[in-house]
Amino acid sequence: MKVILKTENLCKTFKLSAKQQKLQNTKKKTITAVDNLTFEAYEGEIYGLLGPNGAGKTTTLRILATLIKADSGEAIVDGASVTKEPDIVRSKIGFLTSELKLEDFFTPNYLYDFFAKIHHIDPEVSKVRKKELFEKFGIDEFAEVKVANLSTGMKQKASLVISIVHNPNIIIFDEPTNGLDVLTARVVTDFLADLRNQGKTIIVSTHIFSLVERLCDRAGIIIDGKMIANDTLENLTAEKPLEDVFFDLYAATVGEAEKIGGTL
Amino acid sequence: MKNILTIMSKEFTRFFTDKRMVIATILPAVIIYFVYSFMGTMMTGRFTADEDHTPWVYSVNTPSFFTQFNINTVLIEANEIDTVKERILKGEVDLLVIFPENFDALVDAYDVRLTPDKPAPNIEMFFNSTAANSNMAFYTVTAMLDAYEATLSNKFDINRGIENPDLASIEEVSANIIAMMMPMLLMIFLYSGCMGLALESITGEKERGTLATLLVSPLKRRELAVGKILSIAVLAFLSGSLTAIATILSLPNLMGGIETNIYSVVDYILLAIIILTVLLLMVSLLSIISAFARTIKEAGQATMPLMVLIMLVGVSGMIGGGTQAETIYFIVPLYSSVKSMSGIFALDYSPINIALSAISTTIYAGICGYVLTKMFDSEKIMFSR
Numbered sequence: 001m002k003v004i005l006k007t008e009n010l011c012k013t014f015k016l017s018a019k020q021q022k023l024q025n026t027k028k029k030t031i032t033a034v035d036n037l038t039f040e041a042y043e044g045e046i047y048g049l050l051g052p053n054g055a056g057k058t059t060t061l062r063i064l065a066t067l068i069k070a071d072s073g074e075a076i077v078d079g080a081s082v083t084k085e086p087d088i089v090r091s092k093i094g095f096l097t098s099e100l101k102l103e104d105f106f107t108p109n110y111l112y113d114f115f116a117k118i119h120h121i122d123p124e125v126s127k128v129r130k131k132e133l134f135e136k137f138g139i140d141e142f143a144e145v146k147v148a149n150l151s152t153g154m155k156q157k158a159s160l161v162i163s164i165v166h167n168p169n170i171i172i173f174d175e176p177t178n179g180l181d182v183l184t185a186r187v188v189t190d191f192l193a194d195l196r197n198q199g200k201t202i203i204v205s206t207h208i209f210s211l212v213e214r215l216c217d218r219a220g221i222i223i224d225g226k227m228i229a230n231d232t233l234e235n236l237t238a239e240k241p242l243e244d245v246f247f248d249l250y251a252a253t254v255g256e257a258e259k260i261g262g263t264l
Numbered sequence: 265m266k267n268i269l270t271i272m273s274k275e276f277t278r279f280f281t282d283k284r285m286v287i288a289t290i291l292p293a294v295i296i297y298f299v300y301s302f303m304g305t306m307m308t309g310r311f312t313a314d315e316d317h318t319p320w321v322y323s324v325n326t327p328s329f330f331t332q333f334n335i336n337t338v339l340i341e342a343n344e345i346d347t348v349k350e351r352i353l354k355g356e357v358d359l360l361v362i363f364p365e366n367f368d369a370l371v372d373a374y375d376v377r378l379t380p381d382k383p384a385p386n387i388e389m390f391f392n393s394t395a396a397n398s399n400m401a402f403y404t405v406t407a408m409l410d411a412y413e414a415t416l417s418n419k420f421d422i423n424r425g426i427e428n429p430d431l432a433s434i435e436e437v438s439a440n441i442i443a444m445m446m447p448m449l450l451m452i453f454l455y456s457g458c459m460g461l462a463l464e465s466i467t468g469e470k471e472r473g474t475l476a477t478l479l480v481s482p483l484k485r486r487e488l489a490v491g492k493i494l495s496i497a498v499l500a501f502l503s504g505s506l507t508a509i510a511t512i513l514s515l516p517n518l519m520g521g522i523e524t525n526i527y528s529v530v531d532y533i534l535l536a537i538i539i540l541t542v543l544l545l546m547v548s549l550l551s552i553i554s555a556f557a558r559t560i561k562e563a564g565q566a567t568m569p570l571m572v573l574i575m576l577v578g579v580s581g582m583i584g585g586g587t588q589a590e591t592i593y594f595i596v597p598l599y600s601s602v603k604s605m606s607g608i609f610a611l612d613y614s615p616i617n618i619a620l621s622a623i624s625t626t627i628y629a630g631i632c633g634y635v636l637t638k639m640f641d642s643e644k645i646m647f648s649r
Contacts, residue, residue, distance in 0.1 A: 011402035050270045053307040090481035100480060103279055117270045218601050 001042040001229065004201050005064070005170060010037040010073035012059050012225075033059040034070070035225035041203055041218075043169075046196050048216035049205040050246065056225035057205035058075065061174050064203070065095040078170060091119065094164040099175035101159075104148035108139055108158040111147070112165060119166035126165065133161045149151060153184040160188065171195060173204045189215055209243045221246060221252045267483055271491025272498075279499055289457070289499075293506040300514035319401030320356075322348045325363040333408050335401070358401035362388040371416065384615060391579040436611070438523040442515065443610035446508070447602045448578035454539065455574045456546045458500035459567060466493055466554035467563040469629065470646065485640040489633050493551055497543045504539065526611070532616055535608050541625040542601035546574070548632030554644075555639045556582050581606045594620040597628045 012034040021027065034056040041047040049057045062068045064075055066086035074081060078090040102111055109130075116126040134140040137157040142150060150158065156179070162169060176192065177185035192202055192215060206212060212219050213233065218240075220230040226250045229236060236245055279285050322338045323330060324345065331337050340348060342362075351357040364370055372387040374627035417455065423429050430437075469475040478488060516522050527535075551568060557563030581602035594600040600621035607613030639645045 066477065067480060068647065087291050087482050087484055090480055093480075095480045100477040102477065103278075103469070103474045104472070105282065110277070114270065114274055114480060118267060118478075118483055242328070 001038045001044075004043040005041040005047075005075070005077050005203065006039075007060070007064070007075040007094040008038050009069045010034050010060065010063060010075060011067070012056070012063060013071055019109070026244060032064070032225050036073070037222070037225065037227050038073075039220045039230050041170075041201055043201055044196060045217040046192060046204065046215050047201040048205065048219040049203065049218050049222055050209070050212050050242075051205075051222035052207055052250075055222045055224055057207075058174050061095070061097065061172050061203065061205055061223075064089075064172055064173060066090055067095075078108050092164065092168055092170060094159055094166070094168040094171040095174075096163040096172070096176070098178060100163075102155065105128045105146060107144050107146055108134075108150075108162070108259055109143040110235060111158070112162055115162050116165045121166055129165070129167065133164075136191075137161055140187045153180060156180055157187070160191070168236065169200055171200055171202045173202060175206055176204055177206075177208065209241075209246065213237070221249055223250055228253055228254075267487040268324050268491040268494065271483075271488060272495040275495035276499070277493065279461075288460075289503040290506060291618060292350045292453070292456075292503070293510040296507055297510035297514045300511065301517035304514070304518035317397050317400070319358040319361045319397065319404060321361055321401060321405060322357050323361040323363065325365050327363055327366060327367040329368075329412060330361070330363070333405070335405065335408075335649060336372070348417060349390055350629075352390060355392070355395050355398070358395075358398045359405055360390040361405065361617065362390075365587055404514065416499075430465075435526045438526055439609060441519065441522055442458065442512070442524065442582060443606045443612075444582045445515075446609050447581035447605040448503065448575070449511055450508055450539065451542075451574050451578035451581075451598075451602060453511075454504040454543055455571060456545055457503040457507070458496055458543060458550060459571070461496045461499055462550035462554050463560050463563045463567070465496055466551050467557045467560050470555070470557075471475060471559050475646070479640065479646065484635055486637045489551070489636040493544065493547050493629075493633055493636070496547045496551070497540065500543050500547065505536075506542065508539075527608075531608055531611070534613075534615075535605065537622050538601050538604045538608065538618065538625075541622045541629065543595060544623050544629035545601075545632065548629045549638050550635060552632055552639065577602055591617060594618075595624040597625060601625055 013030040013032050013093060014033055016024070016026070021029070023099060024031075030136050031147045037056070037060055039047075039053075042092075049060060051057050059068070063070045064077060064082060066082050066089050069083065074083060076082075077089045080090050080092060086102055086211070104106075106114070112130050112134075113126070116123075116130070121129075131140075134143055137160070139154075139157055139161060142154055147155060147158065171192075173192070180188065189211065192204070195202060196217075204211075204216070216233055218230075218232045221228045229245070239245075314349050319335045320338070321335050322340050322344075324340055324342050326337065326339045331339075345360065345362065348360045351358060363603055364385050364387075367385060367387075374382070374384055376384065389402060389405065392398040393402075404429050432440075466475070469592075479485075517523055551569060553566050553570065554563050577598045578600065593603055594617045604613065604618050604621040607618070
């Protein structure tokens, strides 16, 4: 299998303000969000980054999407370096996270065309793809409604479709089902499986075990910015369910199992 | 380049399809035109007496020459003075003139050369400065009395027989007045035009998380910065021009006797170039502040010092002449643009200085644009909470 995305010893620290130091009762001036993270994703698979809140999943994905820069280490996305060729990396990926919003003033239809132009998609090709995707997600019913007037689910669908206007081979998805009702969440996860069947590579971050079990081919478990386990789902869950595997690893890493309930 | 146009097209669509934004841009121009015209009419009416009004003057101890003036003179006694003063306040009488008794004899007897320590005979006049007719009567009668005094001891005249001794043409006078007012007004109009747009387009998008969506697209940061700056500058140019045109059109109403049709096409083209370059600089400065700010509210506060600076620089244009000043002034950001505008409006400029100002301002705007590009690339600035 071909490696299409690779990270090598990614590190990222954030500075703590005096206020944050006080809040967290620490004298450390920095906090390590990603600590020597190395993993690979193969073409045509869904790779899941599993970890509690604050483990560094989103930070990792933001480095991959070139929104932020790693302090050290490197990531190669379909042959392009996130540190040296961020523009090329951005043209190869579809990135979706809840912090990326669509402008309230415009309609999904206008925004789709706008981002298609930014990606230099041939207008005819874009038109056919738009029709297909809009029908698939039922966006055609609210294609001309301003984003401001859409429900959360509608917005998420529009965001999803717009993030893949350029038919990218790699899709990076931060917490794909967060804040969605069960129906919309199902539409999204089905679509991810669909994309994999088309040969696309999908990286998702989540803290939902069932999502990883149902969807992912391989997964990495991140705790405190470190990769604790990284294997196929088959191997990870060979002896016990993923949830138990995670809690054992967490207890072994953090050493305070009783805290788990509070962190997850 | 294509991406820059795509960004600009989106910014224009955002602006022109939003009725509120369009109205908010056109409204100041309309308001300025009507308010200035109205102010002009009001001021003229307030300070101009009725042309066919003959002053009603009450006088005490009236000498014979006074009754021959072309005014309605009512002769009264000294005991009526207080009543007449009250009537002046009520607007029934325009002026009260109190001559000393035997005025003619006193005047004849007085000779400043013989008795320099003795005061000359004194005439007292009372009027109401808030009533246009009374005010007018005061100045008319003062002028008549001055003229009468001059005939008593005529040694020399000034400008006899010359109708208009002012050698400056109406065009030059108008150009000077416009050159004093317009640069400051223009700077303020242009700044207020682009402030809202820059804040909305950069801080607004950052605050709402829509800028991040653009930042994960394959757009180059440079394209995003240039696209934003250019589109805001073009829109601010439209709004600024509208307001400037409204101001120029209302000037003759605001200040009577001003001729505004005195500029050539070349003058307007040079003015447009200066306005466009200074707009680019203003927009890029505002964009930097907007990109730093986390919320529109914060950005609004952070732009206050820049607004004060721009107003002060604008006022400085009222001092000093046109562009015939030291060349070095024409590379000072913002100030060079104000000097150039003053020069163009005063019809007194050097093309080299204007070119220098346009080029240096564009370079400064370019530097700011580069800074903005770097800021778009900085996660600390773009994603700080």
